[in-house]
Amino acid sequence: MKWSRLIIHAALIALALLFLVPLGVVVVNSLRSSQEIAATSMIGWPGHLTFANYGQAWNHFCMAEHCWGIEPYMLNSFTLAVPATILSTLLGALAGYSIALWRFRGDQMIFALVTLGIFLPEQMKLIPWVVVLRDLSLMNTIAGLVLIHTVQGMSFTTLFCRNYYVGIPQDLMKAARIDGAGFFRIFWRIVLPLSPPILIVTVIFQFTGIWNEFLFGVTFTSGGQQPVTAALIALSAAITSEPMYGEQSAAVLIAALPTLLVYLFGGRYFLSGLTAGAVK
Amino acid sequence: MRTILPLPAREPKAGRPEVADVWRRRIGGALTQLAIWVPLAIAAGHVVVFTVWTTWVSFTASTLMPDYSWVGLRNYWAVTRTANFQIAYVNLLIFGLGFVLLTMALGLLLAILLDQRVRGENVLRTIFLYPLAVSFVVTGTVWSWLLNPGLGIQKLVNDLGWTDFRFDWLVQSDKAIYTLILAGVWQGAGFAMALFLAGLRSVDGELIKAAQIDGAGPWRTYHRVLLPTIWPIFVTVFVILLQSAIKAFDLVRALTGGGPGISTMLPTLVVYDFMFQRSELGRGSAAAVLMLLSLVVVLLPYGLYVRWQRQRQARA
Numbered sequence: 001m002k003w004s005r006l007i008i009h010a011a012l013i014a015l016a017l018l019f020l021v022p023l024g025v026v027v028v029n030s031l032r033s034s035q036e037i038a039a040t041s042m043i044g045w046p047g048h049l050t051f052a053n054y055g056q057a058w059n060h061f062c063m064a065e066h067c068w069g070i071e072p073y074m075l076n077s078f079t080l081a082v083p084a085t086i087l088s089t090l091l092g093a094l095a096g097y098s099i100a101l102w103r104f105r106g107d108q109m110i111f112a113l114v115t116l117g118i119f120l121p122e123q124m125k126l127i128p129w130v131v132v133l134r135d136l137s138l139m140n141t142i143a144g145l146v147l148i149h150t151v152q153g154m155s156f157t158t159l160f161c162r163n164y165y166v167g168i169p170q171d172l173m174k175a176a177r178i179d180g181a182g183f184f185r186i187f188w189r190i191v192l193p194l195s196p197p198i199l200i201v202t203v204i205f206q207f208t209g210i211w212n213e214f215l216f217g218v219t220f221t222s223g224g225q226q227p228v229t230a231a232l233i234a235l236s237a238a239i240t241s242e243p244m245y246g247e248q249s250a251a252v253l254i255a256a257l258p259t260l261l262v263y264l265f266g267g268r269y270f271l272s273g274l275t276a277g278a279v280k
Numbered sequence: 281m282r283t284i285l286p287l288p289a290r291e292p293k294a295g296r297p298e299v300a301d302v303w304r305r306r307i308g309g310a311l312t313q314l315a316i317w318v319p320l321a322i323a324a325g326h327v328v329v330f331t332v333w334t335t336w337v338s339f340t341a342s343t344l345m346p347d348y349s350w351v352g353l354r355n356y357w358a359v360t361r362t363a364n365f366q367i368a369y370v371n372l373l374i375f376g377l378g379f380v381l382l383t384m385a386l387g388l389l390l391a392i393l394l395d396q397r398v399r400g401e402n403v404l405r406t407i408f409l410y411p412l413a414v415s416f417v418v419t420g421t422v423w424s425w426l427l428n429p430g431l432g433i434q435k436l437v438n439d440l441g442w443t444d445f446r447f448d449w450l451v452q453s454d455k456a457i458y459t460l461i462l463a464g465v466w467q468g469a470g471f472a473m474a475l476f477l478a479g480l481r482s483v484d485g486e487l488i489k490a491a492q493i494d495g496a497g498p499w500r501t502y503h504r505v506l507l508p509t510i511w512p513i514f515v516t517v518f519v520i521l522l523q524s525a526i527k528a529f530d531l532v533r534a535l536t537g538g539g540p541g542i543s544t545m546l547p548t549l550v551v552y553d554f555m556f557q558r559s560e561l562g563r564g565s566a567a568a569v570l571m572l573l574s575l576v577v578v579l580l581p582y583g584l585y586v587r588w589q590r591q592r593q594a595r596a
Contacts, residue, residue, distance in 0.1 A: 005396075011393060012394070012398060012404055016404055016407045019407050019410075019411070019466065020407060022411075022419065022422045022426065022466070023410070025422065025425075025426065026422055040435075041431060041432060041436045042428075042431050042435075043432065043436045044436070091322070092319075094315060095319035098315075098316040098319070098320060099320070104316075113323075113324035114320075114323045114324050116327055117323065117324075117326070119575060119579055120327055120331060120572070121526070121548070121568070121571055121572060121575060122527070122529075123548060123551040123571055124330060124331055124569070124571075125330045126334075126551075126564075126568070127333065127334055127346065127561055127564070127565060128326075128329070128330040128333045128334065131346065151322055151323075154319065154323040155327070182312060183316070184312070208413060211415070212414070212415030212416070212417075213415075214415065214416070214529070214530040214533070215530070215552075219552075229417045229418075229530075232417050232418065232421060233417060233534060245425070245431075248421075252418050252421055255415075256414045256415070259413045259414060259415070260413055262413070263409075263413030264406070267406055271409065271474055274471065274474070275474065275475060275478070
């Protein structure tokens, strides 16, 4: 019996280390000089530690013919992800509240359509967005990407909130209505105060998804307007002349940091968002 | 809309004409209607409009710009005859099956191991799930370094003295597709683990006890009792992973870029290539619609299955 426990623990630890290899390699390489990496391999212990890569990656590093590091792209990603997360969450909460608590003719049909949006591949939405963004003069702007992620994010946020609000007892609604409360007052006074658990899940899910999104970023923006995921691709493509693996590792780590931190501090909520978004 | 209970008639307050009250209620009602319908119209409307729109473009002669002259199925014939398309769907079959089955196997193994009341379960779970918090662009880039023969694992092993060691799938056109499976399994296994573990934990303890009283060992308990009980989760995980395989784009872009040559083309890359590299919007749309159809083939039976299951539960 003792032996089997030992084997189970050993297997789990071995697998965990294997899962950590890519992260570990990037962390270690971000502290090695690029010359050293090129002379040996990506996998290796630093001969001497250097933190210069981070400074280089942040605002000196050259990619796609601009030498301003990834700082502007990180700022772009924040100006994209923060408003789009807030807007899509608020609109989703409102839509979820209407569907869940104000039954009306066709509500099931509308809910089914909203849910289908989750499965609709992004490739089906590219051309309509090209036309919409062009007509609104939002091509190659962060505002255009905010619009895209707000609208598309509503599929998830509406689903999350609707499934949560369905659990609010109808008696509570009836009592509120007898007291003369209308649509907005019930939302503000009853539904929103009950919402923090689902709003946290939704915000974490949306922020992670929007920060990590790539296709729309790379299709609808270029140059200094790109979010960091789109810029990183240019980075991995541009490096052919001179090896810059140290700086690149630091850049990749910085780009991954916001969502990693969100995951570490909100892991429980992250997981429930993932399963809620996937299973339904 | 459900009939709203009549509001208790409020006494018109002194000094305020009743007309203003009526108007206030009308404006309030209009605002309510707006607050209900605008978000719903956006959330449901864009799905319908965009699907119809792209499908329509796929039947037109659009090239650089949408051009709405009808050409019937011509784009579809043209797209399905390209080497890109044919390679992409063979690859999807290899990648889809490899990725889904291996991810499920590893996820199930992790879930069963974690289910043994191990120490540090939370830390381990955090480690197995962290790849999901990171973008595919980042993980694809990192894997492209590790799998690069002149830079990553092969270089390391060669430098250590085993000079004949070869691990160069990334640059072999017949093997590169397996590197996508490798990176995909690494990224997705934690998700499968989480769903399987939640399922295992939700099985009625009485059932497990009964099996143990009958003299079933741990292997038999899983094989005969636990896994058959959670089989609906297998279906769910299978479908979710398969649909994500059909939609895979970022990972391929970052890891292989579809290469070497076009050996790791996938349906999403075909769409992108037609739309934005060749500027053939009509053909790109046809490729997108074909992608959607392959999703429907996966999701429609699943939807019916879920409905059937719900009805069965409702009857039971």
